[in-house]
Amino acid sequence: MSSTSGWQSATIASVKVRTPRLKSIFLRADLERHLAGQHVDVRLTADDGYQARRSYSIASAPGEALVELAIERLDDGEVSPYFHDVAEAGDAIELLGPIGGHFVWHPEDAGPLLLVAGGSGVVPLLAMLRQRAQLGAAVPALLLYSAREWGELAFADELQGYEAQDASLRIRFVTTRGPGLRPQDLTQRLDAGSLARQLAGWGRMPRAAYVCGATRFVETIADGLVRGGVDAGAIRTERYGGGAA
Numbered sequence: 515m516s517s518t519s520g521w522q523s524a525t526i527a528s529v530k531v532r533t534p535r536l537k538s539i540f541l542r543a544d545l546e547r548h549l550a551g552q553h554v555d556v557r558l559t560a561d562d563g564y565q566a567r568r569s570y571s572i573a574s575a576p577g578e579a580l581v582e583l584a585i586e587r588l589d590d591g592e593v594s595p596y597f598h599d600v601a602e603a604g605d606a607i608e609l610l611g612p613i614g615g616h617f618v619w620h621p622e623d624a625g626p627l628l629l630v631a632g633g634s635g636v637v638p639l640l641a642m643l644r645q646r647a648q649l650g651a652a653v654p655a656l657l658l659y660s661a662r663e664w665g666e667l668a669f670a671d672e673l674q675g676y677e678a679q680d681a682s683l684r685i686r687f688v689t690t691r692g693p694g695l696r697p698q699d700l701t702q703r704l705d706a707g708s709l710a711r712q713l714a715g716w717g718r719m720p721r722a723a724y725v726c727g728a729t730r731f732v733e734t735i736a737d738g739l740v741r742g743g744v745d746a747g748a749i750r751t752e753r754y755g756g757g758a759a
Contacts, residue, residue, distance in 0.1 A: 532668040550641040551618035554611030566592040575644035586634040625653030628720035632727025660688035706738035
């Protein structure tokens, strides 16, 4: 599903810091209703006419009044430094979308549902969990969310709130370079062995698995899931170019 209406103007409503390297940009935009997991293209135009374009997943649940993009700062990027250093409420940018039909979740899809995120790869999965919470969907779900340190786990408080209110949702945070704050979380990299243990502890085999993160992270997780018995056809992946979590 993709918009065919072309580029549209959007106005920044507010900016919120999520982690030292991740900011949420809330936009007023007249886009068609998106599906959880879709993204938009963002286009910036300089005074001299030079244009830069990047794709960002939508963090907000379908139907919300504002479109939320959670943008990670890339020091050598052309677009992300603008959102971290310059952007403020009232600024106008251009959007194209929503875009994407493969990495989307439909509430009517059967479960169990497995979500695995590395770093800012949590953004499209957050949109899925937000919609799931809004609808009160009872499909069993497990989120494995990996970052280097606890302070880099964006939306951790929100996610723990969903888990506390929903017995069918399990969340496990994974920190690879620092201690965790909850005894049930992991302090090691996700690999085939740790994935197998998490699935065994969950007691379910996913009918759908969504994996999003840096390329190496996604490849490791997808391979580990297949080795653990998950049907390769049930695994949907989305990759970005940042460093592995």
